[in-house]
Amino acid sequence: MKDHLKLTSKQEKTLKRLEEVLKQQNVRLTKGRLEILKIIIVKEHPTLNDIIAVLEETGHKVNVMSVYNTLDMLLDKHIIYANIFNGKQICYEPRVQESYHLKCDSCQEVHHIDHLGQFGEFFKSLTKSSEVVGWNCDHFKIEIHGTCPKCHEDLLKKNH
Template sequence: MATTKYSRQREAIKEYLSHSKEHPTADTIYMDIRETYPNISLGTVYRNLNLLVDKGEVMKIIGMDGSDRYDGNTQHHYHFLCNKCQRVLDIDMDSIDRINDIANKNFPGKVEGHVTYFYGKCNECE
């Protein structure tokens, strides 16, 4: 795959993710985009999601239940996983990068970053 050609399906996926706040799974994206493109294939959704993740235009989040979810916002931000409704929500707080330094002091290899998920109950489930 030398050059990347335009595809309306990929555009639809980008468009969809840029407006979604739901951190959807590949299957959810597939189901929803089928409303506009009735014969888009699930394989196409997966392939384009991986492509967009590789290009850094989309972020993949692995939930604590192991499910892959996608986020159109690639700016660094924290995620909250609700133990009850299993939704993934955003937390708007400053990055705590200094914990990388703490980790580096206590580890022989090279710590380049960290991934933190918060969990608990969202306000709707409380």
């Protein structure tokens, strides 16, 4: 069996936080489920196929249906989020309170930003505005489309 996934200290913290949320909901994290959650934390925005590939690489016996069931459960408990960036494939990521995605419509790259800095307050005020109509907001997702620096540069060169 190959080396297990190595989590950075930040990823370790994310895992602990999510495990705590699961515990509060009385969900037992079996070894298999834990491994899937770790993959989602370590690999940025993996698809179902990516997750299966990592499981196989690390010497796990893969049962696609049970991977699927685990993803379903984690989604249901708001432990992970599902995103569709290219209109086709679903990518998973750990739950975060605040984040947004920059998507390049030219090369399809997705950039994840979770430090909102001074804009954090602005985003929070957006959820506040929904409370006015009686909603209790859990989280929000924002996707900003455009061209990444590299594609933008290529485009300028082409038009020159």
